[in-house]
Amino acid sequence: MRSVERKTKANLEDIARVAGVSKMTVSRVLRGGSGFSDDTRARVRRIAEDMGYVPNRLAAAFALDQASTLVGMCVPRLTSGLFGHVLDGVDRALSRLGFQVMIGSNNHSAEEEEAWVRQIVAWRPSGVILSGRNHTAGTVDLLRNAGMPVVEIWELTTSPIDMAVGFSHFDCGVEIGQFVIRRGRRRAGFVGALSRSDVMGQARLQGFEAALARAGHPLADREVLHDSPGFYPGYYGLETLLARRPDLDVVYFHNDEMAIGGLAYCQSRGIRVPDDLGIVGWGGMEAASVLPRRLTTTVVPTTAIGKAAAEALVARLKGEPCQDVTVVPTRLVPGETA
């Protein structure tokens, strides 16, 4: 017997005692099973309510050692508006089905992601959703070994750990590259903030460069900051880039937030957009459809990605058929800034 009296809440046995049945009956009633009279059901339910019974999911999940209804989800940055929408899509879909989402963020660092995964798998979640396809060997091992559904979102990968929902960032870059060439731009620059190993942003840049090179007008210059891709890095990044190459006629930004910062810089310097300089973003922030001109950008179906990831995860859990790789379409919105 323990000296510390820890028991403070009613448990199945307490209810059983009061109701004059076994705790198995109580368990069955409370989980909506069958095999007892309506009278028993009503009595047990009432007593549970009266006693303020709160089931202990820890004990239940532990006893089962499966189906914990916990799902882990890790994103690069929680402050990104885009990931907020993805998270929302995931949470809506999963909470409706009785799952709980445990979040994490990794600053675009595969090592931080591994540390997070190590913590999370110890909770025996039903599944895990990761962002990107850049994972450490340790992460992959841990996850494969755990044998749970894993969905990699955001960036497409031909060989997912388990499943993937996303699109090709490289192709986004290619599409924008071709677009600016069609618009007659010939001296393109890039402003990014590729914090740590943000391979997705890098893939867009590579796609952009590839398309430009193929068209015979390779990327003129780039300015890559070691910072978070926000408004001010966009502003100052463009300032720096134009100081080196005042002749640029279009600049592709790492994302919309940075592009908006770039627009602000143009505004402050009297640079006319898109006449003097074209500005292109990426992501499709709602606020990017803002004055004075609608931003030229790639719109990503964030909520749909989250929803699809959640659905793939659940389908796999249920043993339903589901495709390993789900491609979601992005959309180039021409806007008025390029």
Place this chain on the structure above:
Amino acid sequence: MRSVERKTKANLEDIARVAGVSKMTVSRVLRGGSGFSDDTRARVRRIAEDMGYVPNRLAAAFALDQASTLVGMCVPRLTSGLFGHVLDGVDRALSRLGFQVMIGSNNHSAEEEEAWVRQIVAWRPSGVILSGRNHTAGTVDLLRNAGMPVVEIWELTTSPIDMAVGFSHFDCGVEIGQFVIRRGRRRAGFVGALSRSDVMGQARLQGFEAALARAGHPLADREVLHDSPGFYPGYYGLETLLARRPDLDVVYFHNDEMAIGGLAYCQSRGIRVPDDLGIVGWGGMEAASVLPRRLTTTVVPTTAIGKAAAEALVARLKGEPCQDVTVVPTRLVPGETA
């Protein structure tokens, strides 16, 4: 004995067997305790690693029935940029200390919040962070009964369930009301999207109204949509409002996203801001410092709120002294739109 073989991963006992010690020794080694030789420690650690041992936090938390390192956090909307920053502040502070954050969202509905709380407390978390002070009696009961730290963030409350970190939304509204009066505005309107029971947005409106009334120039009209407070509701809300009251000289918006939508409407109609019409937002989105003019708004220290909430929670857990109510300062940024 069970027929289904469920055991797939190594547990303490497996390691103990291989290492030739008891599982208590393994437990102690792996948790960094003391009371064994360096040799034993090294051997146990190596074997655990070799066997790919993943501790079962479910079992540990269950055995302890305390200190689960799980923390629940519920926000009104995951898609709000502001809450993304709050979440980030919470997650950074807590994950550093070994906690896992379980998220939820409630659409500004106290009932949805209660449903979430009911799920979460069953996991016996170390604590819970809620947004706002509008909770059902059931939520309060559940939480008080669970006897765990609870932090209410975002809106100040004089009688928190347990602790609170925030500021007064009413005062934000008052401050803006006084500001527009000082700027000579006399016919003020309000455009909001008070989905469900968004009492915080309502409090700002009430403060705004109170300040205007006190100055002798009561609120002229308001347009409140039943929608999410985003860019487009701001755009169309202003259109509707101005159709009724073209003489308005300033409009206070529910938040920055809506205000930016309002700015876009003005832009599209050739309404000069701030000359013809003043526009005021709330929140302090980074993108609100965008062209062509910096938005007049109230900046909220979102990340600091999350950090403070996490710290208060942990302080209480450790039994350290901590204040029940923490006031964080908001800041009116005059901007150039009002």
Place this chain on the structure above:
DNA sequence: CTGAAAGCGCTAACAC
């Protein structure tokens, strides 16, 4: 239809 028994993996307490 209902109950009793066993066990999930871990840790606190105490014995050696």
Place this chain on the structure above:
DNA sequence: GTGTTAGCGCTTTCAG
């Protein structure tokens, strides 16, 4: 220093 025991609250299994 190390091992033994008991138990956390629940659910599956199987006997009645």
